[in-house]
Amino acid sequence: MLFVTIILLVISVIVPAVNPHLRTLIKITRGNVQGNADDYWDLYTESIIDEKLFSENTQQLGGLHNIKKHETSFADKLITEAEFCQQIGLDFANNVMPMESKWFLNKAEKLGLVTIETYYARAKNYAREWNNILHYNADLSDPALEACETKWRExxxxxxxxSQDSMDIERTRFELITIYNPSRTPIFTDDFAPEVVNNLEEFIDNYPKSPVIHQAYERLVWWLYTTEDYAKLGKVCRNFINNYLDSPIIEYVKFQLANAYYFIDNFAEATEIYNSIQKELLPNSVYPGWQRWYIIEKIDARLDSIKLNLD
Structure with a gap:
């Protein structure tokens, strides 16, 4: 047993868990160490081609779960150097690591590759940076916010x-009006509400047949509920129910319609609607992260509250 342990320790020293050049390159992109990132990229790619020095332990790379697969494809010449570099940038973007993603996407562009995926990943990176700045600085006047939002929108x-993909275009058009993440910085909900509500209403009016229309309504009813605009909330919910009865969020919208009545003390209407909700058909999760169990708890608690008020 001791012999096996020693062998494993020796192997772990001889075969690094992560390609050391990649590890250093990532540290440089994060600003943790000084160095020329381009030089380490060259060392990294050369070590893959010449030494077959692949990354074995993806957990150490914070999100690059497919890195060995990409390295192997590059070594086997199934993808170009630019494609390899871009894929790393895309993986970092998908794992919410904008600082690391930025360098690899820019390097891929220098190598001659910029695609729709590049633009989308960059937008995702800037959106994350925007939310980080607001979350940590809590200052709406910070010029870095405007700079990030401009790049995100661009x-x-x-x-x-x-893009030639109509679905992709619709989703992206919707994203243009939904950068703000209230679960991350809730103290600014009231500041952003007027613009967000207006943007969502315009989107719904202009693109009623959009494949993401349900997401637009899902967000709009939450914002109206959170800002206590119960008159408009009731109107929007009824419009949705009349026009999108087969929607996967229909039971959630009924919940918000019941809320609109509940908070203006129209308990009879609220009770009828709460009781009509098919709880098993509620979505597993809705914007900005409410889970089904949470919504069910709210329904039950409000029915109990109504009963107490009427007793």
Missing amino acids: NLLLVIEN
């Missing part, structure tokens, strides 16, 4: 202008 527009 890249989403590039997706719309260059």
Whole structure:
């Protein structure tokens, strides 16, 4: 047993868990160490081609779960150097690591590759940076916010202008009006509400047949509920129920319609609607992260509250 343990320790020293050049390169992109990132990229790619030095332990790379697969494809010449570099940038973007993603996407562009995926990943990175700045600085006047939002919008527009996929265009158009993440910085909900509500209403009016229309309503009813605009909330919910009865969020919208009545003390209407909700058909999760169990708890608690008020 001791012999096996020693052998494993020796192997772990001889075969690094992560390609050391990649590890250093990532540290440079994060600003943790000084160095020329381009030089380490060259060392990294050369070690893959010449030494077959692949990354074995993806957990150490914070999100690059497919890195060995990409390295192997590059070594076997199934993908180009630019494609390899871009894929790393895309993986970092998908795992909400904008700082690391930025360098690899820019390097891929220098190598001659920029695609729809590049623009979308950059937009995702800037959106994350925007929310990080607001979350940590809590200052709406921070000029870095405007700079991030400008870059975010520019890249989403590039997706719309260059994509041939109609579904992709619709989703991206919707994203243009939904950058703000209230679960991350809830103290600014009231500040952003007027613009967000207006943008969502315009989207619903202009694109009633959009494949993401349900997501637009899902967000709109939450914002109206949170800002206590119960008159408009009731109107929007009824419009949705009349026009999108087969929607996967229909039971959730009924819940919000019941809320609109509950908070103006129209308990009879609220009770009838709460009781009509098919709880098993509620979505597993809705914007901005409410789970089904949470909504069910709210329904039950409000029915109990109504009963107490009427007793």
